[in-house]
Amino acid sequence: MDFSISDDDRLLQQSVKDFVENEANAVWRDIEETNELPDSLVEGVKELGLLSMSIPEEYGGLGFPMVKKALVHEMLGRGPWGLGTFVSVHTGIGCAGLVKFASDEQKKKYLPKMAAGEWIGSFALTEPDAGSDAGALSTTAKLKGDEWILNGTKTFITNAPKAHHFMVFAKTEQGITAFLVDHDAPGLRIGQVFQTIGHRGSRPAEVVMEDCRIPKDAIIGEEGRGFDYAKACLAEGRTGLASRCVGTAQKAMELALEYGADRKTFGKPLTEHQALAFRFAQMSARTEAARLCVYRSAWLLDQGEQAIRESSTAKLTAEWSWQTVDECMQIFGGNGYISGEYMIERLWRDLRVARVYDGSSEVQQMVISHQLRKGNVQPGW
């Protein structure tokens, strides 16, 4: 078993970390206030090549394996989640479906522009009445002549206001089917743009389709296979998201250690009170364990495995990361609760959503226990 990280990958991680700490964390209060990502940050992630990391080299991307992407997501997790989620939706669920299931023509048209960051991708599965139970979606697509006609509303769609196109899931005669829908397709509009308590600058929104017309060849893969494709995208997305949570937990611990070494109560620094010292040890152990779950899921995906149980397990560790961030917040006492003062409050608000989106923690437990009942109970070694 080899746990080493290559020199190249360390260099990559360091450059992402430097960018996140020096550029993104430097402006976190502005992002909170304006709910916008500064152009300089979007340009910065483009320059680092991060928007192309999922796209194969033949289409102008970096073609990173999942383990390498997990290393990047972990560093993004140290920064504002509006930025992390912008990158991860574009390169994860917004991209995986195209790379895995699109036709050669679709790949040639979309992937080079996505790699250059000129076209931003988005993933539109959730509906107002179909979130955890995504299979109950009601958006329809009907073939009429040379066009599909789509009707329905998707909600909470990350990147929607910035997106060039959406991977949309809709019901056809054969079942749930995936489509590639451009933002300027006739009949498509962005509806409500939501204000979120964390994750600022990402501005999830509704995508409304009213007799939205797209070409017949805008279907992705085979008709009726859309839900399988969605699950494949989510396995990758969940692993990347879990990695971001690990980065956030790690950053929270570092902030709390620094604060706790400085702040004295009862004659000594907080970190020297045994109750808190033990708490740090527990947080460190949880973060290490979560990181290993993430790396293993990423590694399995790189071996071509579906990693259903493992990616859900990795995603479920968002609960541990949440516990860590919440306990770090506690170490800041009253100061932690003051808005805009210490970064810990932003990490707390940012990470909270990871227990809900990309399949909530309850949904991950459903997936894992379903796999266990099917006999998938042991690591595959």
Ligand SMILES: Cc1cc2nc3c(=O)[nH]c(=O)nc-3n(C[C@H](O)[C@H](O)[C@H](O)COP(=O)(O)OP(=O)(O)OC[C@H]3O[C@@H](n4cnc5c(N)ncnc54)[C@H](O)[C@@H]3O)c2cc1C
């Ligand atoms: C900021 C943000 C960004 C998002 N980005 C995207 C995106 O880009 N694309 C996209 O398609 N979607 C996106 N989503 C949607 C997200 O994936 C859904 O919110 C999530 O899947 C939960 O669905 P829901 O909100 O409808 O909650 P519900 O399904 O109504 O669930 C409510 C609660 O009940 C629990 N629950 C539901 N059923 C059960 C059960 N059987 N047993 C136990 N507990 C249960 C859930 O876990 C949850 O805690 C985003 C959401 C947010 C908040």
